[in-house]
Amino acid sequence: MKILLIEDDASLRSFMRVLLNAQGYETIEASNGRQGITLSLSYAFDIIILDLGLPDIDGLEVLSQIRPFVQCSIIIVSARDKENDKITALDSGADDYLTKPFSAQELLARLRVGLRHRPIQKQEVETRIQIKDLCVDFEKHSCMVSDQEIHLTPIEFQVLGILMLHHGKVMTHHNLVKQVWGEGSLDSDIQTLRVTMANLRRKIELNPAQPKYILTEIGIGYRFIEN
Template identity: 45%
Template sequence: MSQPGAKILVIDDEPQIRKMLRITLQAHGFSVSEAGSGEDGIIQVSTVRQDLVILDLGLPDIQGIEVLRQIREWSEVPVIVLTAKDREEDKILALESGADDYVTKPFGMGELVARIRVALRHGAKSKDDDGPVLTFGALVIDVSRRTVELNGEKIKLTPIEYDLLTVLAKNAGRVITHRQLFEQVWGGKFQESDSQYVRVHIGHLRKKLEKDETRGTLILTEPGMGYRFDDRVSP
């Protein structure tokens, strides 16, 4: 589902890239707006509701990573980083700063559109769907409302983090491999390099849910395999 009419903001200082993205995405039924600088992008995200942001890291005024961090201070809008930087360190930094996905230039429009659809699916899942309430000690996951509470306080999770948590919690006690997590949360065909996506977002979850995220008492690491949600231990 391409979610026709979904609003996408492209933050990129290259007019040719913005034009190509605008024409292609509009052809797929999306509504596209543009920003040629980081400052303009931040203003547009803060003043107009966006369904997804495509963000270039090499902006002329503010580094894209800083733009991403500022957006993440008050918004959970899905963000796909689009950049010529292809080093693993850059990808990890973008993910750790709150990006939902990472696409390097040059890129195929088919792949980008597919990744946009996945990100929109995570960001726009209905909160009215029927579902159970999962309780693990002080941790409560209300699947119908897509909310998470710990010790009575609501925990703010990104759509990716929430989907990872629910997949693990619904399979509590079972080992879920990197491949299974990636295919259920991100969709698409799994490659070994995608394990890094999973590890980074699991790290984010642990920081929000566990007293000592380095040890992992709730989300356990199964070396060389994946993760297991331990329903016997309260966070």
């Protein structure tokens, strides 16, 4: 079983690593949000343990960015003990919420529950999708165009994945920005989305000026073309 620890507190991270390794779990560690996002999208984990108080990105934003692409249980560990914090995290896609400080036995019990929590959902969620000659594998975090591997940044991969999962439907600028950058996204993120889209098209389109994959719906958003 592979577990990702996204936690900036080195001593707590070490405690969890030793505890989990002793139980036979394999652990991979991230000390900040951006590293956690990259690892989440690069490997298939059985559990993700996520702190909310990260130094670069709030844990809720990390949660909103990785949830559409990972099918494993996500357990929040946080010193935020207010009811509203717990509700917000659970509504945003977390499967469980563990308040710091916690005991070793409580953490292990939550992990056992988490490992039982999502087997049906794993079968239902697509981990690989191919449309035309473009293929995205969410578990391997890979993108292939005409059997050629294309290197995408984590953000580019997220945007492409969202559009492909909703192929044929218009995804508004606001919806895309919210899913990629989180609830606290700003209007300026729409311009960042446009830049991301331009870079993405340069990588996957034969002629970015006449795209055959991603169509711009002027003033609204983007649509992944089915035919």
